[in-house]
Amino acid sequence: MATALVWFRNDLRLADNPALQAALDGGYTPVPVYIHAPSEHGEWAPGAASNAWLHRSLDALSGTLEERGSRLRLFVGPSLDTLETLVAATGAEAVFWNRRYEPALEQRDTRIKKALRQQGLHVESFNSALLLEPWTVSTKQGTPFRVFTPFWKAALAQWRIPACEAAPASLPSSDAGPAGVSLDALKLAPALDWDRAFWTHWQPGEAGAEDALEAFVEGALHAYADDRDRPDRIGTSRLSPHLHFGEIAAWRVVHTLEESRRAGTAAHIDTAIKELGWREFAHHLLHHFPETPASNFNPRFDGFDWTPPSRADLDAWRAGRTGVPIVDAGLRELWTTGWMHNRVRMIVGSYLTKHMRVHWRHGAEWFWDTLVDADLASNTLGWQWVAGTGADAAPYFRVFNPVTQAEKFDPDGAYIARWVPELAALPVPARSAPWRFPELLRDCAPDYPTHPIVDLAKGRDAALEAYRRQRERAPATG
Ligand SMILES: Cc1cc2nc3c(=O)[nH]c(=O)nc-3n(C[C@H](O)[C@H](O)[C@H](O)COP(=O)(O)OP(=O)(O)OC[C@H]3O[C@@H](n4cnc5c(N)ncnc54)[C@H](O)[C@@H]3O)c2cc1C
Structure with missing residues (x-):
């Protein structure tokens, strides 16, 4: 069976994962890989709290892959070199990943895609993170939106979000190529455990994301439009880190909210979906105005x-x-x-x-x-x-x-x-x-x-x- 590298990034889940699914649909044995290369993020290498979360999320992903007969291989080093070494060592014919939208990473990924394709590999990238990718919505003049309300109106008019796909029940395994390094070698978890209290509030990983969504739909959603501004209450979903790390697909959140639509919940569901719209708008702006993390938009x-x-x-x-x-x-x-x-x-x-x-x-x-x-x-x-x-x-x-x-x-x-x-x-x-x-x-x-x-x-x-x-x-x- 031919092999494909599945390069995990901020898509740390097995359900609704188009890159993993493409490998399976193409008849490949997927080799799941994570590469730690913080310098490739330009000025915005992940911060300390993000790294603490990432450590646990990778651990969770590793566990769910192993339960299905596969395993996550971790590496530290430049992404392109690491992928090329892995292609050579595993005999992989294809490389699949899900897209990121941070300017430095978009540029890096474009370079990597070109280099690997030039070597004759089948290389594809997919959307796993957004309801609508930044370049799919534009004003009538073909320019980017700068104001949320018309952006969201245009987005709602044209969106076709994917159906949910369950995580594969089992995965073929491959022993070819290097095993990679240990999770501790990535040095993501803090040496002093200042993050200790975090974990009474959070469960990083796909199962934690699904639990958070379920808790939201059974609880805070029923008063979301009224309570979302009340910090003294559990009035919101607390899905943001799970969405950021791709532990759950935004479209799974939307489908789950829609399934609970009934008399009395409609206004809350519409408000919650609109808030997800701000996340989409943020990605739209970052893609079209890549200098704005450091410079005034105005x-x-x-x-x-x-x-x-x-x-x-x-x-x-x-x-x-x-x-x-x-x-x-x-x-x-x-x-x-x-x-x-x-x-x-x-x-x-x-x-x-x-x-x-x-x-x-x-x-x-x-x-x-x-x-x-x-x-x-x-x-x-x-x-x-x-x-x-x-x-x-x-x-x-x-x-x-x-x-x-x-x-x-x-x-x-x-x-x-x-x-x-x-x-x-x-x-x-x-x-x-x-x-x-x-x-x-x-x-x-x-x-x-x-x-x-x-x-x-x-x-x-x-x-x-x-x-x-x-x-x-x-x-x-x-
Ligand atoms: C100064 C400032 C900095 C922020 N920095 C971040 C950040 O780094 N990461 C981040 O995810 N959010 C950021 N937000 C947006 C917002 O505060 C969080 O998304 C929200 O508090 C997350 O909590 P929740 O998951 O319970 O949200 P909910 O109210 O349950 O909303 C559901 C989801 O919608 C999205 N969302 C909601 N509101 C916004 C918003 N205003 N902008 C973008 N997405 C939104 C989030 O993905 C969120 O998980 C920032 C807001 C402000 C004012």
């Missing part, structure tokens, strides 16, 4: 008067010691679990880029290192949206007030009390703005900052003043 912000951050202020923000409880709660949730609620991501981002007037790149880099769902497309969209520099962004002059945000979305102060436990002893009205209750703060939480590192009113005024100056310099900005 170039009129290039001369904006950001404040060079002091080390102390940036450290206080990262550690959740700004003195603004909802901001601190979010950053501590992130540090402890590797994830932060979407509403709170917006609040902490707004405080950094507006009250502190720190360039969004600093926030994006911190998230990149600490989120288990760190994703170049979604992180770039999220930060540029929050900062007001992005496509279809919240305008810079819309400055979130973190006190009113906390009062609205964490009305009982439960989220704050959970992640900033030193404030749990304060009565609810004091939890969102403890500096207004100095005596209570001194008595109940003497170690908590007495004032925000940037005063809310002064920070807002200074941000709006900087925005006014920027508009004078670049008047066409909205």
